[in-house]
Amino acid sequence: MSLAIGDRTVHLPLELTSFVGRRTELADAKRLLGTHRLVTVTGIGGVGKTRLALRVAADVAHTFTGGVRLVELGDVHDAWKLIGTLAESLALEITAPSLDDLTEHLAAQRALLVFDNCEHLVDDVAVVVGKLLRVCPDLRILATSRECLGIGGEATLALRPLATPDCHCPSSPSGLPSYEAVALFADRASAAVPGFGITEDNQFAVVKICQRLEGLPLPIELAARRLRALSAQQILEHLDDPCCFLTLGSRGAPARQQSLRSSLDWSYDLCSAAERCLWEVLSIFEDGFDLDAAEAVCAGYATSGELLDVLTSLINKSIITPEQTRGLVRYRMLATVRHYGLDKLRATDRHTTVLHRYRDWFIKLALHADACWLGSRQVELIDRLARERANLYAVMSACLDEPRDAPCGLRIAIALRRFWVTRGLLDEGRHWLSHARAHxxxxxxxxxxxALCAESTLAGLQGRSREAFDLLAEARRFAALNLDPGVGQLVLRAEAEVSLATDDATAAAALFEITLEAIDASGDDTARLEALTGLGRALGHNGDLESAATYLQEALVISDAHGESVNRAVAHTALAAISETGAPTRAAHHLEVALHLTRQLRSPVLAADLLHIAANLTADRHAERAAVLFEAAAAWQHRVGRIPTGAPANLDDVRARTTLRLGEREQSQAQQRGRRFSLDQAVAYALGEQPDRDERCTRSGDLLTPREWQVAQLIRQGSTNKAIAETLVISQCTAQGHVERILNKLGFTSRVHVAAWLTEREAVDPEAVLEVGWRGR
Structure with a gap:
């Protein structure tokens, strides 16, 4: 298309479908283009690079007096055709044009060139672009490629998939379009099936489709086209093999965009033999991998140095994405990319070898974590196990599917027993222990x-006493037939833990005392430490506070000597519980130490107990704060499916007094706030680090005018600027201005954040939101 704007000419194709989302990326691209002469938008195939680049070019076209030109390279497969294609895009009527001809033509122009789909000619495009930029001072180039051009002065914008709802997504269908992936699916679905909308009946399937496709625009659009023949639920059920299912692309689209497999084939064909090999081998990882695991699995296919080079190349080509957290880089493939690579791996003779290396590595990791549990690297090992959950479960499943490997699956399950307790994964742990025993x-x-003892302990923590004692009874029968004297001690310790977890503290104390005598002879510091903390907690429940403190302090000495954190946190939690009535200052100290340790461990089991104690300590001084903490504790107990063991005995009385001191509205608001806390937020609130949520919401809300409140509510409903303008009978430009001001006032960069903020504020103070909304009408 050639469109005249003043004395400028814009050669860009018209959009055939609506442009959805990408507000932040559009702003970032424009900002980069304003400060850099070369901007390359990178990303995996199907992520929307071309659409973004064309929209950016159209938005900034008025600033380029020399016009805007699109150079489409998708169908240019020979390097020698590159100059001719560029000359054709510039409408130069020159026979056999040279690069010098092009630079002479562009030398004095303030123009924007959009080089689209550069990845298969990246070296040649880099040479041409480099020469143009060196000679043409006012030229700007916006490129799209699955890897950057790699020349000086280049700014890159890595395009990520669209935002998808997480497990805390809004329950109302009206709130889902605030997530860009859902908005895209709904838009394309309504084109395929007029009248389609997100309803309570289909919202779960739509969300799961967007999550399974990880927000990638191309597969989401391909899935939406399937609605002509299938329901959303049926589409979801067919996504186990997305490459085979997502095949109905637009006839007018390039061949590489006709299906998901075609898009991935294009990327695969552009890789070297070494890159293809590692793409396939690294696809064995279920949910990402660390470098040491990759080195173990890729041994023989690449040296450490070669692996890092090829890994970097795959990152540059958008096949692998690095994710950095807490100073550690972890590598991940999108699920569609991984499934494609895994299919390729299964077709090679490497598959069996790679599978065995993968299995052996994670068996070794689980056993190492169990053997080194009592040590200074405990938190690090727990974090590692958490990162590798999907891989560990995949290996367990594979082992249990093979009778000869089933004992290895059971060994992994046993090795993870303490990890499951620490992270509150009680149902998961019981499932895998039971599943492993059955095989x-x-x-x-x-x-x-x-395994029976571990499963009974998890059942006890859930408050399922009958199931816990049934498992213990079976363990006793097995132990009676086993000649190893350690088996009986194992059952005794498990019975003590279950008794404590199910509120029989008297029996628990007696059992822990017996186990301590046997443990002293064995020299097992881990078992001794767990028995000491167990006995201290049991005596505390029984009211023998002095003896309880003695045993817990002894546990702290052992814990400190080994530098471990779990039992230290348990001991401080118990010391806080037994000190809160007679020594609140001492209780506050233990509470603070335990909360900091719990934050490191990310343990919801401990956090729930600590939140109860924190609420109890503050109840007489800050009723609202106590109500928030009580509700947060209850919410986390519910999430992990357990009954608290560290809560004070007078808990019900304290909660009742708190409720009486607050009005109905204040009590409801406090409960909603506590219920919505993440684990980090709850711990931070208990430590007094997080500002009061009501105050934050009120401060932000007071900044908005009544009209801006109305616009914010329409944003939450998924309305575009055009729809906002039509609803409020204002110009589209005015609507856009309101949106910009709202984002600036609230400090957000995305409409999704505005929708989430408004939902949260409405939960805190629904009447205020309603009042302000109506005031502007």
């Missing part, structure tokens, strides 16, 4: 008894 050959092995 063993008949027998009465030590491992079988250990």
């Amino acid at each position: 063993q050959l008949p027998g009465r092995s030590f491992a079988q008894v250990t």
Whole structure:
């Protein structure tokens, strides 16, 4: 298309479908283009690079007196055709044009060139672009490629998939279009099936489709086209093999965009032999990998140095994405990219070898974490196990599917037992322990008894006493037939833990005392430490506070000597509980130490107990704060499916007094706030680090005018600027101005954030939101 703007000419194709989302990326691209002469938009195929670049070019076209030209390279497969294609885009009527001809033509022009789909000619495009920029001072170039051009002065914008709802997404269908992936699906779905809308009946399936496709625009659009023949739920059920299912692209689209497989084939064909090999091998990882795991699995296919080079190349080509957290880089593939690579791997003779290396590495990791549990690297090991959950579960599943490997699956499950307790994964732990036991050959092995004891402890923490004691009874029967004396001690310790978890503290104290005598002879510091903290907690529940404190302090000495954190946190939690009535200052000290440790451990089990204690300590001074903490504690107990063991005995009385001191509205608001806390937010609030949520919401809300409140509510409903303008009978330009001011006032960069903020504020003070909204009408 050639469009005249004043004395400028814009050669860009018209958009055939609506442009959805990408507000932040559009702003970033424009900003980069204003400060850099070369901007390359990178990303995996199907992420929307071309659409973004064309929209950016159209938005800034008025600033280029020399016009805007699109140079489409997708169908240019020979380097020698590059100059001719560029000359054709510039409408130069020159026979056999040279690069010098092009630079002479552009030398004095303030123009924008959009080089689209450069990845298959990246070296040649880099040479041409480099020469143009060196000779043409007012030229700007916006490129799209699956990898950057790699020349001096280049700014890159890595385009990520669209935002998708997480597990805390709004329950109302009206709020879902605030997520860009859902908005795109809904838009394309309504084109495929007129009248389609997100309803309570289909919202779950729509959200899961967007999550399974990880917000990638191309597969989302391909999935939406399937609505002509299938329901959203049926589409979801077919996404186990997305490459085979997502095939109905637009006839007018390039061949590489006709199906998901075609898009991935294009990327695969552009890789070297070494890159293809590692793409396939690294696809064995279920949910990302660290460098040491990659080195183990890729041994023989690449040296450490070669692996890092090829890994970097795959990152540059948008096949692998690096993610940095807490100073550690982890590598991940999108699920569609991984499934494609895994299909390729299964077709090679490398598959069996790679699978065995993958299995052996994670068996070794689980056993190492269990053996080194009592040590200064405990938090690091817990974090590592958390990162590798999906890989560990995949290996367990593979082991249990093979009878000869089933004992390895049971060993992994046993090795993870303490991790599951610490991270509050009680249902997961019980599932895998039960599943692993069911796949063993008949027998009465030590491992079988250990698994039964571990499962009974998890059941006890959930408050399912009958199930816990049934498992213990089975463990006792197995132990009676086993000649190893350690088996009986194992069952005794488990019975003590279950008794404590199910509120039989008297029995628990007696059992812990017996186990301590046997442990003293064995020299097992881990077992001794756990028995000491167990006995201290049990005595505390029984009211023997002095003895309880003695045992807990002894536990702290052992814990400190080893530099571990879990039992230290448990001991400080118990010391806070037994000190809160008679020594609140001492209780506050133990509470603070335990909260900091719990934040490092990310343990919801401990956090729930600590939040109860914190609420109890503050109830007489700050009723509202106590109500928030009580509700946060209850919410986290519910999420992990357990009954608290560290809560004070007078908890019900304290909660009742708190409720009486607050009005109905204040009590409801406090409960909603506490219920919505993440684990980090809850711990921070208990430590007094987080500002009061009501005050933050009120401060932000007071900045908005009544009209801006109305616009914010329309944003939450997923309205575009055009729809906002039509609803409020204002110009589209005015609507855009309101949106910009709202984002600036609230300090947000995305409409999604505005929608989430408004939902949160409405939960805190629904009447105020309603009042302000109506005031502007």
